[in-house]
Amino acid sequence: MNTTLVFGPSALAASIARTATLRDAPPEMLARWGDSALTQVEWLVEEGTTFALSQYLQVLADAERTSFAGRIGAGITDLLMNALGFTWRDNASCLSSSLAPHADFIYADGAVSGHGVVLAEAHGSFAASTSLAGMTREAKRKYLRQVRPHLAAASPHGKVIHGYSIAFGSRPGTAGAFLHVAETLISKPRGRRREPTQPAPLPSPEAAPTSLALSAHRSNFAIMDAPSVVQWIDWVRDDGERPDEMLPSSFIRIPYAGRFFLCSMEMGWPFGGYPDWLDEFWHPRWWPPLRRARTLSWGRDDFAGWFAMEEKAAEGFLNALSAIVRNGRDNLPETLELPRVDPTGFGLGGDDAVLGSPDSEYRYALYRDGLALLGSPPPRRIAGHRTWLPREGIGGDRP
Template sequence: MTIVTAAPAPALWRAEKTVVRSGHRLHPHSPSPVSAGFAAPTMVGQITFRPEALAASIARTITLRHAPVALLDRWARAQLLEVEYMVADGAAFALSPDLTALADAERSAFAGRVGAGVTDLLMNALGYAWRDNAMCLSSKLDPHADFIYGGGAASGHGVVLAEAHGSFALAVTDGRIDGEARRKYLRQVKPHIGSSCVHGKVIHGYSVAFGSHPTAHDTYLHVAETKITKGRKNAPPVAAPAPPLAPVTTTLALASHRSNFLLMGAYGVVAWIDWLRGAGEQPEDDFIAPFVTVELAGRRFWVSLEALLPYMRPWLFPDEGPGPWPPWHWEEFERWRRRYGGPRNIFAMDEWAAKSELAPVVWTAPRGI
């Protein structure tokens, strides 16, 4: 008889991590500032995040792509499990030995996704809360940065660009990551400063490079940014633009909302947003988008009922009667359960954030709901 001993389960990333900024280079641009009165936010010295926050940022950047909703949903929901396994636990950022299980191409792709997530966390820390993919920039000016951000200091002025880079190669060093941030800024950000896109004028830019050595565990975060030249002391003051009616353009707000609702599983809302953006057919007029309020760790979250269906008991869905629940039948419940499979991560919105900027957070749905 052969006795098979099960291998111990790998330790998953659970601790909060802090990544200190390794370098910050400013690149001059003329005119400066591009928009009169614009002042770039002070660059943060570090970013702190948990696996849920990094996974949510990666998922947000993924769902900004132009691809079928079902495909984007599958990509986004795989991120938390991936970062929990591939990033080692502990306060410092380090990669798990399980990273060696990935082929070179997949390791590069994973590093790129983490680089995009770290960039999103950094941009959020700077106050830029609205985002879209930078594909809307003119194709004649390729290559271009990855993302467009708005809000915060850019409100009333335009939008800013952000290029993201991630590397988990054995060749990662402080100098290499610094060089990547600088090179990508000069090639993919600087040529677009001052240009216009559907979301407004590009007034500022960032190139964020993140790297971690897979065995030495040295981690680096470098930022290249557009320099704002201070005016001469005796120069006449330049009038700032009038306060905006809204912090961002409608197009950028819809792009961000679409990503948020897609992550929440509110596909009906996504369909309406697509129709408003001219990218889909008008949904049915009697469409209902139910949400529930969930209390977790002293906070209140909004959760799309569509995302919770696989975890709810059938008796929670009465065939008739008023209330917050739409009339779901057992056959419909089974269809949803088969579609989504077993327990998974559910994206929710903090109640306060849902009423303001609709910033998503992620929590894990318990089996017993």
């Protein structure tokens, strides 16, 4: 594994939001949790090119400092798992209904695609005594206690075949951080390996475990302020009443950094329908959505954060969700054919190349499942409007 994890402020804030919203809380509540992640990064992480904690961390109560360290640890874990090629995620509480210790998250895709899922345990520590040796011990201890006992266990998303324990720490008042990853040992087979008589069929590169895709996108559309989509996901997962299939979800289509993204207007334009004049009179000062603004500052790059979905990824999932609505949740497929996106704004590497071109004016984070936190500069225009109808799927620019 590469020894350096590179990430920008938007990626860190987005990953904290992604990991904090993987439970079945109301989507309106999870949207506020996503907002709070951006605020925390703004105030508690220092400006600069090397990770450092802000002086404001010291004025918080002990419990708040401990909680923030845990959130950062979870965010770093999500960044690393995405950088390693994993796409779909869920909270690992589904492993056990008891209080037995278990890892924090379940991931799928990447190297284990078609074989099972992996566990990821997260740990964060911000203490004056934090050291690499301490993070190494903590990662190994948590692996032995909370990951290894669940290897080969059955989960709602598949068999657990591998696991990681990721510890991240930093000393307040000093620049730099310590990261250690403990993972399942992959031992070489003894003796001569027999070739299978019939090669196992390779899974489609776009096949995603349905249960994990629904969990990941429930979180995504919640922090995007699209509660109607979340309600349909809950119905598909047999949790909640069947929503009104005649009510559409509205999205605006905006060009950004050479791609198109869909941004929910369900909560941003609270008056129902979609005003035709919005395209003509669109101005960056209205960005983020009209309901509220989120602004962060990191060094000289001030940016506003707006959670959005890469258009092809959103279209693929929403159409797959519509197919389930039409066919009924009793006929839920084991996998969904969903596109992946190459990450932007973070990655494994020894320099800033993984953050994108240094000459680019765009500062944003984009994940494999299509979720993005768009930063500076604000989008300059609207390229259209798209509507999702639960039974019919997502329509064109002007359905």
